[in-house]
Amino acid sequence: MIRGISLMIGVLLGVPLVLAEEQSSNTKSSTVFIANYDKKGDFVGWGSGFFVDEGIIITNKHVIEAGTYYRIFSTAKDDSVDLTCYRDIGRSDVKINLDDDVAYMRAYVNCEHGIVQFADSDPLRGESIGIIGYPSKGSLADSMHLSISTGSVTGEIKDSWLRTDAYIHFGNSGGPVVKDGYVVGVAVAKSVNEAGEYVAGYFVPTSIIIKGLLAANNSTFGYTAQDLQRNNGYQKEPETFGTEGDPFDPIRKTEKAYNGDCQRSLGEGGESTGYGGCECKPSFHVSANGQTCEPGAEGYIDPYVKRLRKALSSSSSSSISSSVSSSTIPKTTMPDFTDYNDSDIGFTTVMSLRTLGVINGYPDGTFRPQGNINRAELMKILLEGFHSDEIKEEAHCFPDVQNEWFAKYICAGKRLGWIDGYPDGTFKPANSVNRAEGIKIIMSSLVTNRKTQEVLPRDVPEGSWFESFISKAIARGILLNERLFKPSQNLTREDAAMWIYRGL
Structure with missing residues (x-):
C-alpha cells in the first residue's frame, strides 16, 4: 500500500544514486544547486534546478517555499557545486505556477554555464530516462556532487505528472529529467509504502513546463522560446x-x-x-x-580637451603640464603602464583618466585592463573623479561598510541613490561588479531623465531591471551597438574606464 507522495527538498538523509555516465556536458553544466535561506539568513535546505534560457532557471515550487532568499550555484567542470560562482536573489525574482509545482527563477550567474535543450515531445511509457540533480547523500558536503539515476517511464498520474521507476531522492527536486540528452521534464516527488520503501518517482513533463514558461513570459520575465534562442542546438552555422x-x-x-x-x-x-x-x-x-x-x-578639436584643460589648470600637481594641444590628449610625465600601450583599444581613454587622477595602476606599474573591478573601487572612481563635492566623512551605511577607506564613497553613492544593497542588507564591497550592475551604477551617477527607445543587444531581456540603463547608455554613446551585452560577465577595468570616459 502506498503511504503517499513525498516532495523532495534537501534534508540530511539519503542513499547514494547511480553516477552519470553518458549525459551531455551541456545538460550537466546547465544544472544548478539552489540553497535556501530564511529571513534571518539561516540555511534551511536545498534543491536542484536548470537553465532554460540566459538568466532563467526552472525548479519546483516546494524547493523555494521555505526560503526568503536564495543562492544559486553553478556546476563546475568536475560536476560538483562551484562554490566560487553564484548569484543571490530574493522572492521578487521568482514566479510560481500554482497548477503544476513548477517555479521559474530569474538569476544571472556570473560564469559559463549551459542552457538545456527541450525534447520535441513528452516521453512515452517504457522509454528510458535519467534524472540529474544534487540528491542528499547523508551530509551537505557529500551531497554537493552532481548525480544521476536511470530508469524508464512507467505511467501517468493525475495532473499529467509522469511516473518513473528511476530513483528520486531529497535534493533531486527541480533537477532535469533527460532522454537522449534532451530535457523531458523536471523531477518533483517520490512515493513510498508503509514500510518506507521506495515505490516510484514523479516528474512534470516538458509540455507543461513550456506552457508555464510562456504564461510567465511577460515584460518582467522575458523567456525566449528555444527555437528562437541563439543556441547551437537550434541554429545552423551562421x-x-x-x-x-x-x-x-x-x-x-x-x-x-x-x-x-x-x-x-x-x-x-x-x-x-x-x-x-x-x-x-x-x-x-x-x-x-x-x-x-x-x-x-x-x-x-576634441570637446573633451576643454574639460581636461580646465581640470589640469586647477591642479596643484607640478608633474602635469597644463599646456594642451587642441587636437591631442594631454601628455603626462607619468610612465605608461607596463602591460598597456597605444595598441590597446582603450589606451587613449585610460591614459586620459589617469592624467586626471581618476584611475591609478598597481604598485608594480601594471593596469591589468582585463582584471575585474569590485564595487568599492567603482564607487571610488566615480566619486573621486567626478563628484568629489559629494564626498562627506560618512560611515556605517551598511552592516559591512563601517569606517573602512571605502566607506565615504559607498555611503555617498547610497545617499545619492546610485546604489542599494543585497537582499540581506549588505553591500559586499569586495564583490566583483558584473556588466549589468556596472552600467546601472554609472548611468545612475549621470544626470539623465531622457526616455529612449533603442535597439538593444539580443541578450538584454525586455523588462529586465537593467534594460533602461542600457538603452540610455546606447543613446548617450556610452555603449556601442554590440550584438551581445553579456550582462552577467564581470566588468573589466578597461571597459569601466571606457564607459566612464564616454559618459563625460
Whole structure:
C-alpha cells in the first residue's frame, strides 16, 4: 500500500544514486544547486534546478517555499557545486505556477554555464530516462556532487505528472529529467509504502513546463522560446560577411558592420559607415600602415580637451603640464603602464583618466585592463573623479561598510541613490561588479531623465531591471551597438574606464 507522495527538498538523509555516465556536458553544466535561506539568513535546505534560457532557471515550487532568499550555484567542470560562482536573489525574482509545482527563477550567474535543450515531445511509457540533480547523500558536503539515476517511464498520474521507476531522492527536486540528452521534464516527488520503501518517482513533463514558461513570459520575465534562442542546438552555422585581412571590411555575422565590429577591427576610433563596412571617426585618422584609426584629425578639436584643460589648470600637481594641444590628449610625465600601450583599444581613454587622477595602476606599474573591478573601487572612481563635492566623512551605511577607506564613497553613492544593497542588507564591497550592475551604477551617477527607445543587444531581456540603463547608455554613446551585452560577465577595468570616459 502506498503511504503517499513525498516532495523532495534537501534534508540530511539519503542513499547514494547511480553516477552519470553518458549525459551531455551541456545538460550537466546547465544544472544548478539552489540553497535556501530564511529571513534571518539561516540555511534551511536545498534543491536542484536548470537553465532554460540566459538568466532563467526552472525548479519546483516546494524547493523555494521555505526560503526568503536564495543562492544559486553553478556546476563546475568536475560536476560538483562551484562554490566560487553564484548569484543571490530574493522572492521578487521568482514566479510560481500554482497548477503544476513548477517555479521559474530569474538569476544571472556570473560564469559559463549551459542552457538545456527541450525534447520535441513528452516521453512515452517504457522509454528510458535519467534524472540529474544534487540528491542528499547523508551530509551537505557529500551531497554537493552532481548525480544521476536511470530508469524508464512507467505511467501517468493525475495532473499529467509522469511516473518513473528511476530513483528520486531529497535534493533531486527541480533537477532535469533527460532522454537522449534532451530535457523531458523536471523531477518533483517520490512515493513510498508503509514500510518506507521506495515505490516510484514523479516528474512534470516538458509540455507543461513550456506552457508555464510562456504564461510567465511577460515584460518582467522575458523567456525566449528555444527555437528562437541563439543556441547551437537550434541554429545552423551562421553566414559570415566581410573581407579577410581588410580591417575596414571585417569578418562579421551581419551584412552591415556594427560599431562593435569596427572597434574590434580598427580600435576605438573605428565606427560603422551605416551601409556596409567601417571608417574612422571624424576625430581620428587612418594610420600610416592603413590598419587602424589613430586619434587626431586636421581641424578637429576634441570637446573633451576643454574639460581636461580646465581640470589640469586647477591642479596643484607640478608633474602635469597644463599646456594642451587642441587636437591631442594631454601628455603626462607619468610612465605608461607596463602591460598597456597605444595598441590597446582603450589606451587613449585610460591614459586620459589617469592624467586626471581618476584611475591609478598597481604598485608594480601594471593596469591589468582585463582584471575585474569590485564595487568599492567603482564607487571610488566615480566619486573621486567626478563628484568629489559629494564626498562627506560618512560611515556605517551598511552592516559591512563601517569606517573602512571605502566607506565615504559607498555611503555617498547610497545617499545619492546610485546604489542599494543585497537582499540581506549588505553591500559586499569586495564583490566583483558584473556588466549589468556596472552600467546601472554609472548611468545612475549621470544626470539623465531622457526616455529612449533603442535597439538593444539580443541578450538584454525586455523588462529586465537593467534594460533602461542600457538603452540610455546606447543613446548617450556610452555603449556601442554590440550584438551581445553579456550582462552577467564581470566588468573589466578597461571597459569601466571606457564607459566612464564616454559618459563625460
